[in-house]
Amino acid sequence: MLLLAGGCNLFKQEDDGRPDTAREFPRAYRPVSNLGGNSVSSEQARDDRREAQTVMDLANIRPGMTVADIGAGEGYYTVRLASKVGARGRVLAQDIDESAIKRLGIRVERERLDNVSIKLGAEDDPRLPEKSFDRVFLIHMYHEVSEPYAFLWRLRPALRPGAQVIVVDRDRPADQHGIEPKLLFCEFDHVGFRLVEFVRKPELAGYYAQFEAVGDRPEPQDIEPCGQPGAKETKKPS
Known part of the structure; x- marks a missing residue:
């Protein structure tokens, strides 16, 4: 297990609470769920309904x-991805919660997951190395991202050619620990991602959405925030 320093996790902030590093990007016109309040089933219950296996199959891991x-938390997906990609593969587990990172580090050491590295991220930046990943997973966490445009914009350079970004979440308002698909599609679209697959699965207690980067990454000042009158919408593929 390799623990990667995420840099200073402190931001100079104005009264509105936004980090200075996000101010060139538009604000999200939606509520944000509290960190750590997302109640999910036990790992055994999730395995019983084949949640991780279903997601990994859909993502063709x-x-x-x-x-x-991203948002690895206690490591439910981290340890299963580590097994799936095998000794020749690599898993980077990231979270912005330092206590979660410490607990996950203990688990990774205990389970001897030599192909797993751990990194501290930020609310507006996943802090991923460039051109490094075939798949990026955002599992039951995207609704907690307070700066989605900055976050997705800074995620894009980490993708290899043909890489996919996977979102699993619940279809409910963002302040109720989910995000409505229509809004999810819009936010990704406005940062230059195309939706390539969307399915609802009972095994996931929600939906699976898969995106790929297309075209050039927009300049931060050119990103149009979703949720404003006149903002364009993105529909799922037929």
Whole structure:
């Protein structure tokens, strides 16, 4: 297990609470769920309904891949991805909660997951190395991202050609620990991602959405925030 320093996690902030590093990006016109309030089933219950296996199958995870688990928390997906990509693959587990990172580090050491690295991220930046990942997973956490445009914009350079970004979440308002698909599609679209697959699965207690980066990354000042009158919408593929 390799623990990667995430840099200083302190931001100079104005009265509105936004980090200075996000101010060139538009504000999100939606509520944000509290960190750590997302109640999910036990790992055994999730395995019983084949949640992780379903997601990994949909994402076509194969041995030798390099993947990122963003908002890794206690490591439910991290440890299963580590097994799936095998000794030739790599998993980077990231979270912005320092206590969660410490607990996950203990678990990774205990389970001897030599192909897992751990990194501290930020609310507006996943802090991923460039051109490094075949898949990036955002599992039951995107609704907690307070700066989605900055976050997704800074995530894009980490993708290899043909890489996919995977979101699993609940179809409910963002302040109720979910995000409505229509809003999810819009936010990704406005940072230059195309929706390539969307399915609802009872195994996931929600939906699965898969995106790929297309075209050039927009300049921060050119990103149009979703939720404003006249903002364009993105529909799922037919």
